[in-house]
Every structure is written in C-alpha cells, then in structure tokens.
Amino acid sequence: GQQLNQSPQSMFIQEGEDVSMNCTSSSIFNTWLWYKQEPGEGPVLLIALYKAGELTSNGRLTAQFGITRKDSFLNISASIPSDVGIYFCAGYNYGGSQGNLIFGKGTKLSVKP
C-alpha cells in the first residue's frame, strides 16, 4: 500500500532552537496534513495544505506542500518545552487509499529547557 516516509524518527533539541521535519512519498498526494500528539492524548490537527507549493503558517509553525506533490515539511521556530510530542504527517490521495488518510510513523520531539 501507499506509505509516507517521515524523518527524523526522533529529535532532542535545546529550548529556543528551530526544528525541521519532513515527509516523502512515492505517490502524489492531493492534501498534506500535520498533526501533533501530546502524551496520553489523540493527535490534533496543526496545519492543512491543499496546493502544490503552498506555504502555510500557524504561529511558530510553518509547513509547505512540495511542488512535486510528493513531499511536505514542517518547521517549528524558537522551540519551547510545550512543543514536546509526536508529530505526524498525513496525506490524502483521491485516487487511492479508499478515501482514507495515510499517516507517517511520526517524529518524536524532545525539548530540553
């Protein structure tokens, strides 16, 4: 089936540093989404992207929909301790996946105060 390759698998950073993570696929996606999961909770939607090349910001978060429609990245600027969690990319492909989102395996972010 379709897969999303998300990297890095985990990150350990100092408070104040910038963070970058990305997601790639061998298939074209029509929508890219980024979720954050905090410990003991379900994933929560952070950013949604619909057009190739689109760059969208949400506070300190910035995400881009790759021009080839096969990748996306998420940047977090000036990280703070509450950024800790697992970040998932997800994609939707009209032509496949039975209309369901495909999820990456997640990037676990740890922030040292």
Place this chain on the structure above:
Amino acid sequence: NAGVTQTPKFRILKIGQSMTLQCTQDMNHNYMYWYRQDPGMGLKLIYYSVGAGITDKGEVPNGYNVSRSTTEDFPLRLELAAPSQTSVYFCASRDRRDTLYGYTFGSGTRLTVV
C-alpha cells in the same frame, strides 16, 4: 462540545477474554475510524465506516470486529484477546463534506493483554 469520546481509557485483559471499546461522536460526522498505535509504528487503520450500516476493513482488521448501527457510535470488538493486541487504540471521525480532510481523534484507550 464533547467531540469524540472513547471509553474506557485503560483496560487490562487476560488472554482469551473479550471486550468492546466504545467510541461515540456528537458532531454528526459520517466517517468514523479505528486505529491502533504501537510504539514507533505510527497509526494503523483497523476498520472504518462511511455511514450507519456500512463498515470496511482497514490495514490490520484481523482479531477485531465493528458495527455501526447509528451515526454517533462505532464500537470495536475484540473477541479473543491476544498479547499482540496490546496497544493504544484511537477512534476518529470526519465530516464527509469537510474539504480539510482532517480527522478529529478521541483521547485513546490503552489496552494491555496479559
């Protein structure tokens, strides 16, 4: 707004026991999903439903069953629990008309089979 509610939050089962994980949503969403999350493995789709009376298998359906008798409820049934079913289970929903394609997730059920 309750969103997606899952019960119980935690459960320990013995091998061979059965149980039902409950999921209900109050957003009148058509689509509902069950995922399991294992450490480092992301989210794997177990079953999904596009409306009351309609269910379909996802990536890892073996050992599970679902039903969708109402729009609000989508219970997940484990008939003969096995250690391999130890996991965190998430229920999610979305509106068929939602162009965001974003899912709303519940807070999860942590299941341990011993």
